[in-house]
Amino acid sequence: MSPVPGIGSRVVVDRHGFGAILEALVETGHELLGPTVRDGAIVLDRLRGVDELPRGVGDEQAPGHYRLRERGDAALFGYAASPHSYKRDLLPPRVPLVQIRRSADGGLSVAAPPPPARKIAYIGARGCELAAIAVQDRVLRDGAHADADYRARRDGVFVLAVHCGAPAGTCFCVSMDTGPRARGGYDLGATEVLDGEHRFVIDIASEAGQAIVERVVCRAAEPGDVAAAEQVISAAAGQMGRTMPTAGLRDLLLGNLEHPRWQMVADRCLGCANCTMACPTCFCTNIDDTTDLSGETAIRSRRWDSCFTADFAYVHGGSVRPSLRARYRQWLTHKLASWHDQFGTSGCVGCGRCITWCPVGIDITEEVAAIAATRGPGAESPRS
């Protein structure tokens, strides 16, 4: 057994040691949720161990473009944001809320499914992912109307973060101050170093993290390890594919609600809602009631919805945002401007998913830059 490393200290493990950390998590009752290759993409799925991580696999991302590529090395975390985010686990696309059954005596039984009981560890979460979880926590865990299902899923999640060393062409976490170094919200924070000796420099950030590290063979990080890890993170910060001009952004956007750029982007936008489905912070949902064919069982479910759909903004008498121009503007100004007023932070963490997964390659940073370049007249009503 290794000497007990303390919170705030750093240790080093090789690939086998990293695998031992995953095994220790499993031995202590955790399910592992982390990246793996499936269907030509890196997705988040249940893992059994280190061999299911995407070894030697990288990605290429550009507006409307995602491809995996061979890296030519043994990196386990050599890729950027995947199409999935941890939103799929904390706020699943569809959650049954209540089930109503007709009983034999003609009465009705009503049951609400209990929140899931599980112990889970997120493997490889990046700084942008953890910032996105913090955004959702403000609303769904800590807000005035906390969501019981979200809270049950969120409580006790163990996070083994990986500080990012491989940003994509659509990333801009440096602009949003969310990465490439994870800012917090993790138990263990690993940096993958590939400079000849493949190793992981791991900072221990919590008692839970310390308890896991105590179960594996590791060594204390030396100054050379720490310097190599810092080099990985600073190199990643210098490789951002995009930037977002955040200075004065709230006022810029809210002062340009009638800018002609909104119509230009609406002319390209399909209203498909891909951007909001892929976005790790978007949390709009709707409620569906369905019955089985016999009419014996009815289920009320919550499912993801989007401000890009026409129905989402329908209130009695019609839609408050009938045009794509209004819907795109609502999404972008909420993310980058009015979110600050509501939640004291930006709603965007700079992960770039909305750019990569937009089928027509609409780029949030390009739209903001276009408005910043040609500042229009003052704010008017956002409803049109």
Ligand code: SF4
């Ligand atoms: S708006 Fe786009 S870049 Fe920002 S968090 Fe959402 S998906 Fe990521």
Ligand code: SF4
């Ligand atoms: S911006 Fe792109 S992804 Fe979002 S709704 Fe429009 S076409 Fe779809």
